[in-house]
Amino acid sequence: MNKSTPNSRISIFLSVNADSLGKYFNENDPAPLYCRQLSHGFQDYLDSAVVTAKRDTVIDYKVFCSDAINMRFLVDPLVRSIRRHFRIKQEMKEEEFRKFKKKNYILLCLSFAVVMFCQGVVPLIFNQEHRIHSMLSNALDVFSWVILWKPIDRLIFYWNPYLKEILVLNKMKNANVTVIENEQELINFHMEHVGAA
DSSP states (O other): OOOOOTTOEEEEEEEESHHHHHHHBOTTOOSOGGGOOBOHHHHHHHHHHTTTOOTTOEEEEEEEETTHHHHGGGHHHHHHHHHHHHHHHHHHHHHHHHHHHHHHHHHHHHHHHHHHHHHHTHHHHSOTTSHHHHHHHHHHHHHHHHHHHHHHHHHHHSSHHHHHHHHHHHHHHHOEEEEEOSHHHHHHHHHHHHHHO
């Protein structure tokens, strides 16, 4: 059985240099660097880095500046763009979750109204001693369960993926950033990380 370790960690490694910045941002976006859209390739990298994230996973960014003196000033705009990107994605997912709940609660209420009508009004049309009353009553019971099943099923079982994705987006938005300024620090971090695993 595969058990996740408590407080598992995912470190997302970024490199800030003259070549890498062009890959991080949408090259057609004329906005200032800290407001630019992220490139699709970079978004895919960030999304694939957290595919295995669980609710208790700690996510952080490790930013390596190969030329710390000249490139350190670019770390803040990059991090601000990443945080902005995940803030917008989180807001969109929260809105989608609100619509999901609203739609299913409305469907549940309409289903209850139809069931109440079918169980309360329709049987009054036929006399209870009549044979069709028994058949109609059984058919209405089955119809009631069928019409109520979908909204109840969705409200019980389909909300968890929304909450997990919102939580992961929030962690990506608020992740801690560590700047690694030389190769020795990077090697030391990798050795600690390999030793801990």
